[in-house]
Amino acid sequence: MNITLRKNKEALKEDITTKSMDLENFEDFKPEFEKCIIEREYITISPECVRCNLCVAECPVGAIAKAKANKPARILDNCVKCGICAQTCPIKCIHVIESTSKVDDDVNYRLQELKVPHRTLKMKSIQLDEAKCKSCGTCVKFCPTKAITLEENEKVTIDQEACIGCGACVNVCDEDAIKLVRDLGSVIKTKKLLVDQESCVACHECEENCPVHAIKKEDDETILSEGKCILCEVCSNKCPVGALKLERLSNES
Numbered sequence: 001m002n003i004t005l006r007k008n009k010e011a012l013k014e015d016i017t018t019k020s021m022d023l024e025n026f027e028d029f030k031p032e033f034e035k036c037i038i039e040r041e042y043i044t045i046s047p048e049c050v051r052c053n054l055c056v057a058e059c060p061v062g063a064i065a066k067a068k069a070n071k072p073a074r075i076l077d078n079c080v081k082c083g084i085c086a087q088t089c090p091i092k093c094i095h096v097i098e099s100t101s102k103v104d105d106d107v108n109y110r111l112q113e114l115k116v117p118h119r120t121l122k123m124k125s126i127q128l129d130e131a132k133c134k135s136c137g138t139c140v141k142f143c144p145t146k147a148i149t150l151e152e153n154e155k156v157t158i159d160q161e162a163c164i165g166c167g168a169c170v171n172v173c174d175e176d177a178i179k180l181v182r183d184l185g186s187v188i189k190t191k192k193l194l195v196d197q198e199s200c201v202a203c204h205e206c207e208e209n210c211p212v213h214a215i216k217k218e219d220d221e222t223i224l225s226e227g228k229c230i231l232c233e234v235c236s237n238k239c240p241v242g243a244l245k246l247e248r249l250s251n252e253s
Contacts, residue, residue: 001095001097001111001112001113002110002111002112002113003110003111003112004108004109004110004111005108005109005110006106006107006108006109007106007107007109008106008107009033009103009105009106009107012033012107013031013033016031017029017031033103033107034103035103035104036101036102036103037100037101037102037103038100038101038102039098039099039100039101040098040099040101041081041096041097041098041099041114041233042096042097042098042099043075043079043081043083043085043086043094043095043096043097044075044094044095044097045064045072045073045074045075045085045093045094045095046072046093046094046095047072048072048091048093049067049072049073049093050090050091050093050142050143050144050166050168051067051068051069051072051073051142051168051171051172052067052090052142052166052167052168052171053066053067053073053167053171054088054089054090054121054166054167054184055073055085055088055089055094056073058084058085058088058184059084059085060082060084060211060212060230061078061079061080061082061211061212061230061232062076062078063075063076063077063078063079063080064076064079064085067171068172069138069142069172080211080230080232080233080234081096081232081233082230082231082232083096083116083190083191083231084187084230086116087116087117087118087119087187087188087190088118088119088184089118090121090144090164090165090166091144091166092118095113096113096114096116097111097112097113097114098111098112098113098114099111099112100112114248116190117188117190119184119185119186119187119188120183120184120185121164121165121166121182121183121184121185122164122165122182122183123160123163123164123165123180123181123182124165124181124182124183125179125180125181126158126160126163126165126178126179126180126181127178127179127180128155128156128157128158128177128178129176129177129178129179130155130177132175132176132177133155133156133175133177134175134177135150135154135155135156136174136175137150137156138172138173138174139156139168139169139172139173139178140156141172142168142169142172143168143169144164144166144168145162145163145164146162147159147160147161147162147163147164148169156177158178165180165182165183167180167182187230189231189249190231190248190249191231191246191247191248191249192231192246192247192249193224193229193231193235193236193244193245193246193247194244194245194246194247195222195224195243195244196242196243196244196245197221197222197243199241199242199243200222200241200243201240201241201243202217202220203240203241204217205235205238205239205240206222206235206238206239206244209234209235209238210234210235211230211232211234212228212229212230213228214226214228214229214230215229215235222243222244231246233246
């Protein structure tokens with residue numbers, strides 16, 4: 001997805017003025033725009049979510065509401081934009097969107113979906129307890145590869161060759177009739193956190209706000225634990241002097 005919207009600045013001023021007519025001091029209201037560029041990142045989950053809840057299990061900050069049979073998973077307000085959920089989703093229904101707002105002679109707004117690599121996922125074993133299975137068909141509905149079938153008046157059958165190990169069936173089964181063992185690959189590094197020690201003013205904002213305690217000040221030096229760091233946007237956004245910069249690598253696919 002790559003969408004660009006453009007609007008004349010004067011036309012936008014007129015729109016804002018019209019919508020502000022109810023203001024108490026409307027006569028003195030005059031919208032003005034300064035030249036600027038604002039970049040932000042968003043993560044969304046599309047309705048195609050298969051309810052596997054892998055994203056929920058792998059989110060390092062608990063920022064995803066669990067999916068249920070009647071609703072998909074949902075990104076919460078405490079999301080730190082690390083992108084691990086997008087890498088983990090087995091059917092690529094979690095999207096990382098970069099937005100760029102630019103105010104110049106015109107107002108330009110651009111939305112671009114970033115390419116995200118995906119972690120390997122493999123089913124090792126999957127078993128159905130026929131005594132527990134009620135043949136409700138919910139697992140059939142959400143299996144993304146159609147590996148589960150249900151014939152009339154029959155029990156569920158699972159094609160182990162087609163199963164990818166996502167766990168959607170396990171999550172939606174109210175009878176706990178399916179047991180799954182799977183392999184999930186490591187998170188792939190798509191960004192790098194750059195630390196400028198000379199610019200750092202030792203304010204401790206990064207240390208105090210890191211959601212996984214991956215950064216700290218020690219002997220006037222900023223120490224980053226790369227094993228803990230989830231490469232989110234928190235410390236770089238909080239740093240008041242720009243000593244921390246999150247840079248995207250060019251190996252995304």
